[in-house]
Amino acid sequence: MARVVILGAGISGHTAARHLQRHLKKGAEIIVVSPNSNWNWIPSNIWVGVGKMTKDQVTFPLAPIYKRKHIGFRQAKAVAIHPEGSPDNPQGFVDIDYTDPTRSGQEEQLTYDYLIVATGPKLNFAATPGLGPDGNSWSVCTAGHAEQSAAALETIIEALKAGERKTLVIGVGHGTCTCEGAAFEYTFNVEHELRERGVRELADVVYLSNEYDLGDLGVGGMTFAQNGFETSSKMWTESLFRERGVRAILRAHVEKVDPGVIHYEELDGSKHTLDFDFAMLLPPFRGVDMKAYANNGDDITDDLFAPNGFLRVDADYAAKPFEEWTPEDWPKTYQCPRYANVFGVGIAFAPPHAISEPRKSPNGTIISPAPPRTGMPSGVMGRTVALSIAERIRHGDQAPLRTASMAAMGAACIASAGTGLRKGSAAAITMYPIIPDRKRFPGSGRDLTQTSGEIGLSGHWTKLLLHYLFIYKAKARFGWFMIPE
Amino acid sequence: MSDVDRSIAEAPLPTAGTLRRRKGLFYQATRFVAFNFRMMKMVTRAHH
Numbered sequence: 001m002a003r004v005v006i007l008g009a010g011i012s013g014h015t016a017a018r019h020l021q022r023h024l025k026k027g028a029e030i031i032v033v034s035p036n037s038n039w040n041w042i043p044s045n046i047w048v049g050v051g052k053m054t055k056d057q058v059t060f061p062l063a064p065i066y067k068r069k070h071i072g073f074r075q076a077k078a079v080a081i082h083p084e085g086s087p088d089n090p091q092g093f094v095d096i097d098y099t100d101p102t103r104s105g106q107e108e109q110l111t112y113d114y115l116i117v118a119t120g121p122k123l124n125f126a127a128t129p130g131l132g133p134d135g136n137s138w139s140v141c142t143a144g145h146a147e148q149s150a151a152a153l154e155t156i157i158e159a160l161k162a163g164e165r166k167t168l169v170i171g172v173g174h175g176t177c178t179c180e181g182a183a184f185e186y187t188f189n190v191e192h193e194l195r196e197r198g199v200r201e202l203a204d205v206v207y208l209s210n211e212y213d214l215g216d217l218g219v220g221g222m223t224f225a226q227n228g229f230e231t232s233s234k235m236w237t238e239s240l241f242r243e244r245g246v247r248a249i250l251r252a253h254v255e256k257v258d259p260g261v262i263h264y265e266e267l268d269g270s271k272h273t274l275d276f277d278f279a280m281l282l283p284p285f286r287g288v289d290m291k292a293y294a295n296n297g298d299d300i301t302d303d304l305f306a307p308n309g310f311l312r313v314d315a316d317y318a319a320k321p322f323e324e325w326t327p328e329d330w331p332k333t334y335q336c337p338r339y340a341n342v343f344g345v346g347i348a349f350a351p352p353h354a355i356s357e358p359r360k361s362p363n364g365t366i367i368s369p370a371p372p373r374t375g376m377p378s379g380v381m382g383r384t385v386a387l388s389i390a391e392r393i394r395h396g397d398q399a400p401l402r403t404a405s406m407a408a409m410g411a412a413c414i415a416s417a418g419t420g421l422r423k424g425s426a427a428a429i430t431m432y433p434i435i436p437d438r439k440r441f442p443g444s445g446r447d448l449t450q451t452s453g454e455i456g457l458s459g460h461w462t463k464l465l466l467h468y469l470f471i472y473k474a475k476a477r478f479g480w481f482m483i484p485e
Numbered sequence: 486m487s488d489v490d491r492s493i494a495e496a497p498l499p500t501a502g503t504l505r506r507r508k509g510l511f512y513q514a515t516r517f518v519a520f521n522f523r524m525m526k527m528v529t530r531a532h533h
Binding site: 234235238239241242243247249250380410411412422423425428430432450452454455456457458459461462465484485 | 525
């Protein structure tokens, strides 16, 4: 019986596992390896970060789901891939170290017929001295981090209520960060919370980002057709900042976070400091720490993984200037070019380059967003690769692979701007395609009939609906597969 | 004032009517349906 090993149980990996099980039933052995025992609906961590949800509302244990669905589960982290097997056995295998407290210190080798690398990001707080909850700033990347941020925010609100003025800085903590959308969301949720609690006037809220313009969001900005005009996402976003009285520092690379002080460099090379009382700064991402070895023991990590630690797939990684980037550079099948039975999905695959225009300061500091791989495309990739593998298990190694290029895919993103069934709002955005294609869509690079942005209460309703729908789906409850990725 | 501050200061503000529509239950219900329909079209197109 074929065995599929999936490294990672996030949006991509967990999606792949469920679709594989649904299509293959007992026709294959599926094993998920994840260092975390819980699944996290990450988009709702923002609401945990402002105290509107608890950690328990955005996470659930994986083991019972996998047991019910007859999917093997190892609570462990993958430390090395051996795609060529060993001298005695050519079957690929993965070295795993158990993080399950009942199996602490144990290791295992898992052979596979197909491997899906869906390990997500390593939260690289170490890239910026002083960054992160173990340092001098907060995070909302995990549900646990978000709970800590909510507690710290509450302390600030109490001080504001006592009449003290405070500065809250929210954004990204390195020049190469992605996830500006999450930073945007947290900024406006905090701002909304301050208004709801009657302390907004005493708070200075500052958004600190590596984007060149507001509304870039790591996708090079967007153009919306609104009221008879082509409106840039820059102006659209600036309008919200003006409306809500939020300041913005852009084109910034955070060099260091001291207690109460952010040190940053701007794109023109100038250096600055920013005093703060509360700071939530997202870390840059890199691939998880994982090595790869040939069957003779040679280290082939640099062959399989890009320098940023993400798995190389069927993308065009040739270095080229921004003007020569094309949508065809982006992967379609997510298959590892060297090993046909290895795939990389979600944040774990190495993008060919960014989407936003790359920029460097005169000091050589890269200050431009890395490309986001948000929930919807990540889920679609997980499903697509699962179906490709299912076809190959059923019909042989030459069965065609399915495709899910970000250049042929749209995305819907809902950036919450405050909670409340009557008082909440969100910026609801659609874009098609994710990767701009200026040959198909001259000018903006995207289809104006499918690229839109609007702000309102309905956006909050949609985000809340998706919270419940996607947790229902992730728990593999009855009819889960009818909810699209 | 930085370029960014200036650009924000000159950005359009929503009118009173726009602010009302953003919170109006009936209007937002229609926007909810429209957005989710648009989103469903996009996600089903992505499944191939």
